[in-house]
Amino acid sequence: MTQTSHALVIDGLTIDRPNGQPLLRQTSFAIDPAEVVLLVGPSGSGKSTIVKLLGGLLENGPGEWRVSGRLHCGGQPMDLATERSAVGGIVFQDHALFNDLSAVENLRIAADHAAHRPDSVLIADATALLDGIEPTQTVSSCSGGQRQRLAIARTLLADRPVLLFDEPNSGLDVAMARRLGELIRDLCRTMNKPALVVAHHVKDLLPVADRVLLFDTRNHRLVEVPRDAEAIEAALLALDESAPPNGSQAGLTETGLAETGLVEVGILRGAGKGRDWRQEIGHRSRFHWFLRYLAEYFWELCVSPLMLIYMGAGALIMGFVSMWFGFHYNSFGGYLKSLLHDETLVGLGLVQGTVAVPLISSILFVARNNAIIAADIGNRVLSSQFSAMQNLRITARGYIFSAILINMVVGSLILLVISLGMASWASMQTWHVQFPMQSFELWRSHFFRKLLPDGLHPSFSMVWVLLKVALSSLLAGGAAIVIGCGKKESVLEINAAIARSIIVGVTLTLLVHAIISILTL
Amino acid sequence: MTPVNALFGKPAAIAASLALGALFLSAGWTTLPTRHADATVSYELAAPMDGMPAASVAAPAAAPIPVPVFLMQPDHATMRSGTGLLQPDGRVDITLFDPSDPRLIHGSEALMFNTEFRVLWLLATDEERARLWHGIEEVGRGLRTAMDGIFESPEFTGEYRDALQEIGRMAIEEAWRAPSTRATYEEFLRSAEPMLHDIVGRDLKAIAMKQVEPLVWSLIGANVGMALDPFRSQSWDLAPVDQAIDAVLREAREAGLVNRAARQLADSWQAKAFLKTFAGNVVDALAHQQRLRDVAGRMVNDPRLAAYLKPVSGPAGDLARLAPDLLFGVQAGADLNALAAHTFQGFLTGRGGPLIVMMSARQREDILTLDRYSPRILLHAVPQ
Numbered sequence: 001m002t003q004t005s006h007a008l009v010i011d012g013l014t015i016d017r018p019n020g021q022p023l024l025r026q027t028s029f030a031i032d033p034a035e036v037v038l039l040v041g042p043s044g045s046g047k048s049t050i051v052k053l054l055g056g057l058l059e060n061g062p063g064e065w066r067v068s069g070r071l072h073c074g075g076q077p078m079d080l081a082t083e084r085s086a087v088g089g090i091v092f093q094d095h096a097l098f099n100d101l102s103a104v105e106n107l108r109i110a111a112d113h114a115a116h117r118p119d120s121v122l123i124a125d126a127t128a129l130l131d132g133i134e135p136t137q138t139v140s141s142c143s144g145g146q147r148q149r150l151a152i153a154r155t156l157l158a159d160r161p162v163l164l165f166d167e168p169n170s171g172l173d174v175a176m177a178r179r180l181g182e183l184i185r186d187l188c189r190t191m192n193k194p195a196l197v198v199a200h201h202v203k204d205l206l207p208v209a210d211r212v213l214l215f216d217t218r219n220h221r222l223v224e225v226p227r228d229a230e231a232i233e234a235a236l237l238a239l240d241e242s243a244p245p246n247g248s249q250a251g252l253t254e255t256g257l258a259e260t261g262l263v264e265v266g267i268l269r270g271a272g273k274g275r276d277w278r279q280e281i282g283h284r285s286r287f288h289w290f291l292r293y294l295a296e297y298f299w300e301l302c303v304s305p306l307m308l309i310y311m312g313a314g315a316l317i318m319g320f321v322s323m324w325f326g327f328h329y330n331s332f333g334g335y336l337k338s339l340l341h342d343e344t345l346v347g348l349g350l351v352q353g354t355v356a357v358p359l360i361s362s363i364l365f366v367a368r369n370n371a372i373i374a375a376d377i378g379n380r381v382l383s384s385q386f387s388a389m390q391n392l393r394i395t396a397r398g399y400i401f402s403a404i405l406i407n408m409v410v411g412s413l414i415l416l417v418i419s420l421g422m423a424s425w426a427s428m429q430t431w432h433v434q435f436p437m438q439s440f441e442l443w444r445s446h447f448f449r450k451l452l453p454d455g456l457h458p459s460f461s462m463v464w465v466l467l468k469v470a471l472s473s474l475l476a477g478g479a480a481i482v483i484g485c486g487k488k489e490s491v492l493e494i495n496a497a498i499a500r501s502i503i504v505g506v507t508l509t510l511l512v513h514a515i516i517s518i519l520t521l
Numbered sequence: 522m523t524p525v526n527a528l529f530g531k532p533a534a535i536a537a538s539l540a541l542g543a544l545f546l547s548a549g550w551t552t553l554p555t556r557h558a559d560a561t562v563s564y565e566l567a568a569p570m571d572g573m574p575a576a577s578v579a580a581p582a583a584a585p586i587p588v589p590v591f592l593m594q595p596d597h598a599t600m601r602s603g604t605g606l607l608q609p610d611g612r613v614d615i616t617l618f619d620p621s622d623p624r625l626i627h628g629s630e631a632l633m634f635n636t637e638f639r640v641l642w643l644l645a646t647d648e649e650r651a652r653l654w655h656g657i658e659e660v661g662r663g664l665r666t667a668m669d670g671i672f673e674s675p676e677f678t679g680e681y682r683d684a685l686q687e688i689g690r691m692a693i694e695e696a697w698r699a700p701s702t703r704a705t706y707e708e709f710l711r712s713a714e715p716m717l718h719d720i721v722g723r724d725l726k727a728i729a730m731k732q733v734e735p736l737v738w739s740l741i742g743a744n745v746g747m748a749l750d751p752f753r754s755q756s757w758d759l760a761p762v763d764q765a766i767d768a769v770l771r772e773a774r775e776a777g778l779v780n781r782a783a784r785q786l787a788d789s790w791q792a793k794a795f796l797k798t799f800a801g802n803v804v805d806a807l808a809h810q811q812r813l814r815d816v817a818g819r820m821v822n823d824p825r826l827a828a829y830l831k832p833v834s835g836p837a838g839d840l841a842r843l844a845p846d847l848l849f850g851v852q853a854g855a856d857l858n859a860l861a862a863h864t865f866q867g868f869l870t871g872r873g874g875p876l877i878v879m880m881s882a883r884q885r886e887d888i889l890t891l892d893r894y895s896p897r898i899l900l901h902a903v904p905q
Binding site (some may be wrong): 337 | 534537538542545546549550551552553555556600601602603604618619850856857859862865866
């Protein structure tokens with residue numbers, strides 16, 4: 001079993017906000033192994049900042065948070081001004097589960113990216129929490145309690161020396177919150193790890209806390225207070241006179257009571273025996289995860305049935321419109337369609353193959369996928385999934401961003417070929433409606449005269465077509481990632497990011513197509 | 522999650538994607554040109570007909586050249602039905618687009634043409650050609666009526682005729698005085714003398730000599746009495762000489778001697794050079810005449826003269842609509858006239874080349890009746 005018996009010692013911690021305002025001044029505290037410390041304080045006081053600092057998620061440097069102080073947790077002491085702490089495994093307030101992965105994959109990816117390969121005891125401890133959860137179950141199908149346990153198990157598998165819980169009882173009713181507290185206490189004792197629990201509503205967690213630290217926002221210090229609810233409330237009221245004196249938990253939701261599943265979690269090791277999670281978790285290489293994300297985004301961005309129907313329909317319409325209106329609404333319309341037929345077909349083939357279909361294909365592809373990317377990335381930002389990935393040492397750039405960009409390029413080219421095929425077919429059928437007595441081969445010989453000069457090999461101009469389609473998709477995908485990665489505080493901001501991503505992506509697409517088309521005239 | 526995914530699970534969604542991808546790609550695949558298809562039927566060029574002008578036949582090139590192949594249907598509508606390869610030895614291997622097309626039953630015979638508008642005329646039906654002729658005649662009649670009307674109109678005779686005659690006269694005089702005209706004229710005269718000498722010495726002498734002997738006897742007969750009278754006071758009777766000269770002139774005229782001489786003179790390069798130079802100088806003189814431009818401008822803009830063009834405007838408009846309609850098939854909603862499209866393209870690009878039209882034996886005979894020379898007959902050959 002991977003167990004640490006290191007105490008967490010923070011010495012002389014000073015944190016300044018990005019705006020220069022002080023958060024903490026020369027604060028020191030320690031948490032012993034198997035000790036559960038409750039960190040309480042007014043809303044917005046900065047409790048979660050300390051969790052982020054210990055979990056290595058606080059951005060410090062010029063224009064960011066400024067941190068100084070030292071951290072001891074086994075091994076060499078760490079200078080927090082220059083080094084990023086990696087001691088804390090965080091259980092996020094909103095769980096931050098990877099909702100594109102199944103339950104077991106959430107655990108598997110954490111185990112595969114842990115600093116040390118989790119041993120069977122650690123896996124057993126972590127998976128003991130998962131009774132009632134199917135390994136292949138999707139995150140979205142899990143209840144609130146199941147997600148909570150899944151998030152804790154995932155953090156345990158990361159095997160960090162310190163457990164950090166960011167408001168774990170937020171949104172839970174009294175019974176659930178107390179059971180969760182018991183679970184945390186049992187975990188710490190079983191794994192002999194120190195735990196820092198940030199809590200806004202303290203009553204339910206007090207019974208399991210060994211000590212309580214109060215965030216003194218006036219003096220910018222952490223001070224230890226008695227494990228007494230009234231004393232803590234009084235101290236909090238003193239710090240924030242605008243806060244309601246009582247009933248701060250009155251707003252706790254009643255929802256989820258029936259589906260908590262926490263009732264069984266009091267017993268570790270031996271729970272969840274109904275399914276062998278150890279075998280399910282197994283071990284996968286990083287290349288496996290790269291391929292996993294590559295396949296996931298390939299499916300979502302390129303070849304899902306709706307995507308194919310959407311692109312195919314666009315190409316069908318493009319092929320019909322260019323052929324029908326090309327013959328009917330040019331100069332003198334139908335009167336010259338017979339006389340100018342051959343050259344009209346050659347021209348339509350060239351324009352359709354090198355300009356119209358690539359452009360429509362790119363616009364449809366980028367518009368749809370930029371929306372998906374911005375929504376996906378925005379959701380990951382809003383639900384702290386990227387933070388969780390960072391805390392679990394999973395490189396989002398290596399997996400998600402590269403998978404998106406590769407699929408944007410490859411998918412755009414695959415769908416270009418499909419679109420060209422569909423548009424050509426629609427054009428051929430539309431032409432046959434207009435000239436029913438003629439053989440299809442006549443259409444073939446003229447339509448592809450400049451695209452396939454020898455009837456087999458594409459002309460060199462198709463290289464430029466591939467370039468503009470691939471480049472526009474790459475740039476648009478990059479823009480969607482950048483926009484999606486922006487700060488997200490609400491779903492509304494994700495919606496705005498989606499709209500912005502579509503506009504920027506389509507504009508970039510139009511520009512790339514226009515510039516390359518003009519350059520290759 | 523897509524609806525397919527939600528309803529039937531991921532495997533069903535993957536299967537749906539694979540099916541859609543295969544469907545789309547196979548649809549696209551069907552649009553690609555057929556490549557490397559074997560020749561369906563072969564022909565070889567028949568020997569050129571006697572009297573066929575060399576320029577009117579499509580001679581086989583040094584390397585195989587692709588030739589479009591059309592099928593003429595019973596109603597004379599043409600459709601593109603394949604591609605041929607004209608080999609240097611005159612062999613034509615034809616790959617039909619669709620050998621199973623039942624319409625090919627009307628295409629047992631084949632003719633090869635040069636790509637030119639005349640082909641459209643030859644391939645038109647008798648009724649279409651009759652309608653076109655009628656239209657052309659109507660235009661001709663209208664044109665004559667219009668020109669007669671203009672030339673006899675008081676507006677023309679009163680304002681333009683004298684001026685145009687004066688301009689013409691001045692241009693001819695100016696051209697005649699031009700040094701280049703004089704030089705070529707002198708050269709023409711110099712070349713004419715030996716030709717006339719030759720005609721007189723050979724043809725006219727023979728005719729004259731035929732009259733000399735009768736003339737001698739006639740003169741003797743007419744003057745024998747006076748020759749024996751030593752005191753004669755009357756002059757000689759020379760009437761036989763006049764008769765002989767008349768006879769010589771009559772015989773020369775009957776023999777076409779004058780016409781032949783004139784033709785011989787006109788055929789000489791000196792005569793052609795003179796006429797070309799003279800005509801060119803007349804045109805130059807006309808072109809430099811500011812008066813002509815003024816008069817012509819006034820005529821064109823004279824609404825009184827325009828009224829006389831009415832007889833031609835109607836038939837010309839009818840013909841302008843009828844000809845493309847019949848020859849090119851340019852009607853709204855009409856199916857493609859592939860031959861017209863190909864011909865028009867060849868006309869515009871100047872790259873006509875040969876084309877092959879497959880037809881029934883009856884249609885081939887009808888076309889050869891119209892024109893024995895421009896189409897080349899293709900004989901059936903064994904495919905290789």
